[in-house]
Amino acid sequence: RGGNMTANPFALLHYSNVYLTVNISLTILLALILVKDTVTFVFAAGSWADRSPLHDAACQGRLLALRNLILQGHNVNVVTIDHVSPLHVACLGDHVACARALIAAGANVNVTTIDGVTPLFNACSVGSVSCAEVLLENGAKPQALVFQPSPIHQASSKGNSGCVETLIRWGADVDFDIPHLGTPLYTACVSQEIECVQRLLREGANVQKGRYMESPLHAAAEKDCTAIVKLLLDFGADIHARNIEFQRPVEAAPPSSLTEGFLLVYEATPQPLSQLCRQRIRDRVGRDRFHLINHLPLPNPLRNYLQYR
Template sequence: MSERTEELSNKPFVARLSNVYLSILALFCFKLFVKISLNLLTYFYIVRGNRKEAARISAEFYDYGQKHGSWADRSPLHDAASQGRLLALKTLISQGHSVNALTIDHVTPLHEACVGDHVACARALIDAGANVNAFTIDGVTPLFNACAAGSVACTEILLENGAKPQSFECRPSPIHEATSKGHYGCVEALVSWGADVDVDIPHLGTALYTACVCQELECARRLLREGASVQKGKSLDSPLHAAAEKDFTAVVKLLLDFGADINGRNAEFQRPVDVAPPSSLSEGFLLTYEDLNPTLLVTPRRLDQLCRLGIRSCVGRDRLRLLSHLPLPNRLRNYLQFQ
């Protein structure tokens, strides 16, 4: 046995293992450097107008058709979509680049176009066959990105081309995302294409509950007009509990107009007035609104409120959107639609 072999055999196992990991890390860094350099070179050719050479480099060094999997593998199509460069995008598509190219996180060019609110790019990708229901490893769809960006146009294009308006329970919800950021136009588009306004995400509750937590008055109003349950929130917490706790008096008034139960109890057996901040506007309003007679279990409501709620209940949630088409006087139609 040579001295070199003997020296290696005498080294601790941990030291030898660390050398292996260092070699792997060095190889990974070298590969990453090469791929970043190629991406920069491709981008340089696109900027200079030499798209043919850019396509050749991409085709030679990136194997997107076979689902190449390095996280550095952002194609020129991803870059063009994220920056809204429609001409470059169409050129790359015509040269054969896959519109469903994936990064290791399963992000597609359509994801990039939607998150950037690049409507023309999104349309071009869809026309070329992009999967409108593709989802990343986190469950994010292009529709979710469009709602996050507040892009009503992208939202409608996706829905018109087969995007599912409602995600599975374990994936991020487009209607919750749009609601949390106050994008009521996206909320209306989702509902008009069949999204359930009362969909309940365990850690978020309903979209209406989210609107109350995030203090988005207009989204709360649109959801209620579309028939969202005024009592359904998160577990035993009602939307009114959330609005009162946030001292969001405008939504507290709105919820009561839509029939919220002022005496509802949460898991701690507290009413909305009990969770409102002490001496807050919401607490004062709730105390004024409720009947101070302790012998009554239900706060009496105005007759016009009861009539409106009764008519809307008879119409049914799925047909509320048809109220605007009924041959009724404008005043009566506005009354039924809370306008």
């Protein structure tokens, strides 16, 4: 058989082509593997490329491993190239026990990444009230600077009303205005997070204050979120306010939408005297003294009404 193949040039050509095809295929496969490995390496070469063992333990919530590393002398304030600390990742993973251990070992609760993100911002991103409480109890600033990512805006946009309540209780300004975002109330309306809208309003957020000339009511109307529109109006939102385009909320609502129909009826209907009185009383009491309503010598139903309960 071997002699016949040697004598047959076509057979030699056939096997040569097979060899060439296999060789090329293997070369291409090897190249793809190398490219894949390179892409994987490049993908992993961000802020996590230089993560420490502390970062890994905090990220995975491995408390025992974290404590052992701390006892071995690892620096709890070690950061990646993007200034991400172990405390950042512990809070992002809602690992409150790891966050406590890091703080107890001296972790900086106000450390910021190169983008200005704090551990408190991360806790509010994932709705970790426990981590937020631990950070605030240990000196975390409840409110960011204007040019930094804001925890209360983040919590409002994500629907994390528990974090919103915690931040306000620790001194965050409920009307904190960031030029490109507006107020937390406006952010919650844009994101259609009704629980956060309700929480912010009950804590005394200015129902008229949004972003530039755009009110929270404009934002809710544009999103066709009738439930939030009703809530804002209950708290005294101005139905006749005009935005930068000189539109009233009803004109900002989608044409023929449920919200547009509701606003048209609302404009034509006189408001109950009880509602007007409630708004007037709350205005006179003032946001800083809302907590005193509970101590007024009034029947419980009336106190509840004044507090929108």
